[in-house]
Amino acid sequence: xxxxxxxxxxxxxxxxxxxxxxxxxxxxxxxxxxxxxxxxxxxxxxxxxxxxxxxxxxxxxxxxxxxxxxxxxxxxxxxxxxxxxxxxxxxxxxxxxxxxxxxxxxxxxxxxxxxxxxxxxxxxxxxxxxxxxxxxxxxxxxxxxxxxxxxxxxxxxxxxxxxxxxxxxxxxxxxxxxxxxxxxxxxxxxxxxxxxxxxxxxxxxxxxxxxxxxxxxxxxxxxxxxxxxxxxxxxxxxxxxxxxxxxxxxxxxxxxxxxxxxxxxxxxxxxxxxxxxxxxxxxxxxxxxxxxxxxxxxxxxxxxxxxxxxxxxxxxxxxxxxxxxxxxxxxxxxxxxxxxxxxxxxxxxxxxxxxxxxxxxxxxxxxxxxxxxxxxxxxxxxxxxxxxxxx
Numbered sequence: 001x002x003x004x005x006x007x008x009x010x011x012x013x014x015x016x017x018x019x020x021x022x023x024x025x026x027x028x029x030x031x032x033x034x035x036x037x038x039x040x041x042x043x044x045x046x047x048x049x050x051x052x053x054x055x056x057x058x059x060x061x062x063x064x065x066x067x068x069x070x071x072x073x074x075x076x077x078x079x080x081x082x083x084x085x086x087x088x089x090x091x092x093x094x095x096x097x098x099x100x101x102x103x104x105x106x107x108x109x110x111x112x113x114x115x116x117x118x119x120x121x122x123x124x125x126x127x128x129x130x131x132x133x134x135x136x137x138x139x140x141x142x143x144x145x146x147x148x149x150x151x152x153x154x155x156x157x158x159x160x161x162x163x164x165x166x167x168x169x170x171x172x173x174x175x176x177x178x179x180x181x182x183x184x185x186x187x188x189x190x191x192x193x194x195x196x197x198x199x200x201x202x203x204x205x206x207x208x209x210x211x212x213x214x215x216x217x218x219x220x221x222x223x224x225x226x227x228x229x230x231x232x233x234x235x236x237x238x239x240x241x242x243x244x245x246x247x248x249x250x251x252x253x254x255x256x257x258x259x260x261x262x263x264x265x266x267x268x269x270x271x272x273x274x275x276x277x278x279x280x281x282x283x284x285x286x287x288x289x290x291x292x293x294x295x296x297x298x299x300x301x302x303x304x305x306x307x308x309x310x311x312x313x314x315x316x317x318x319x320x321x322x323x324x325x326x327x328x329x330x331x332x333x334x335x336x337x338x339x340x341x342x343x344x345x346x347x348x349x350x351x352x353x354x355x356x357x358x359x360x361x362x363x364x365x366x367x368x369x370x371x372x373x374x375x376x377x378x379x380x381x382x383x384x385x386x387x388x389x390x391x
Contacts, residue, residue, distance in 0.1 A: 031078060033128070037121040042113040043104060047073055048121065049081035050129055051097040054367030057127050058098025059153065059315060060084040061134030062118070062145075064106045077101045079259065079281045084311070087304040089359035090336065091329075093315050094366075098129045106136035112144050119148030127151055132165070132314045135201075135258070139164050153314035165310035168326060170206030172309025172333040173278040177252060179337035180274045180301050188334075191215035196240065196250040196272070199257030200227040203278045203310075207256065208235040221245040222257070246270055255279040255303075267292045276301040283352070290350045301337055302355040308333060 037046040050058045067073040077099050085097025122131050132154035139156050146152045182188035193216050200222035218237035222228035232239045246269040253272040259281030282303045283289045293300045309330035316326040344354035
């Protein structure tokens with residue numbers, strides 16, 4: 001294992017200049033720390049981003065993806081980790097925001113050695129960052145990570161964890177979707193509503209089953225035909241080619257794949273009243289593309305709010321997992337979304353700006369309180385261990 005070089009460098013007059021503006025990228029989103037992890041023997045090339053720990057240790061999943069470049073991986077992990085800070089703050093959790101990405105092909109790279117090597121890097125952060133599953137990472141993968149560090153959640157129930165959090169993410173997304181319907185249609189019933197789901201992964205599958213039980217009409221797409229075929233058959237949905245999902249005539253468009261998909265081209269093609277999905281960072285640019293949705297009269301559910309169920313679920317592991325309580329917390333996303341929609345309407349601001357303000361208010365208020373030192377001896381369970389390690 002060793003520390004990876006951040007980027008190719010070239011000498012100038014009196015300093016060394018990076019070919020890629022790493023610090024500009026980090027400073028723009030106000031991150032605390034970026035960790036580059038490298039172990040060539042097992043193929044590990046990873047970036048851990050810690051955005052903000054004002055409320056507590058940073059918690060966020062690790063995703064494995066074949067990024068086209070290191071710059072793309074950095075951009076993704078910076079956006080994702082910032083989103084985790086806001087997600088935890090709005091959800092009322094005493095956690096900060098972090099995220100990690102491992103660069104590579106999930107079909108070829110996975111091994112016990114890779115995940116254990118990655119776990120050593122997480123352990124080296126001494127509790128500043130707690131990891132969990134994300135895209136292309138399974139509970140089994142997290143168990144390998146746990147062999148090297150206690151700073152991991154989303155482990156199997158047999159080991160005292162909560163297991164795969166995707167069903168709870170889907171539950172929160174479903175409740176948030178109903179809240180949006182209440183605002184737009186005057187009723188939170190989704191019976192008969194046409195819903196276009198982009199992505200056929202684990203969360204999408206659980207979400208589709210919730211919608212099927214309520215009698216929604218679904219259209220599904222995915223870049224992997226075997227996944228979308230299976231989902232469509234399970235929930236009696238209509239398959240739409242992945243490049244055509246934006247053009248679907250639907251009441252609700254639900255992005256449940258990767259981020260950055262709401263951009264100038266795709267927003268112009270949308271034919272829906274609501275965007276409510278579980279993908280992270282759906283807006284390619286809040287400043288540019290958020291107003292475009294408003295101009296089209298489309299209600300947008302802030303992604304880091306509506307998809308917070310997974311974080312809520314794994315956060316419960318830190319104090320001793322209670323499945324019923326985690327699910328009850330996830331259902332509260334309904335009220336959280338309604339409060340955000342009401343605030344946005346009252347203040348005449350976009351919904352994502354309303355949720356940002358709520359998050360920033362809590363970060364400021366609770367972060368100020370935490371400036372006063374208090375003994376951590378009263379904590380119990382894993383949360384106490386993690387906070388003691390952090391301090």
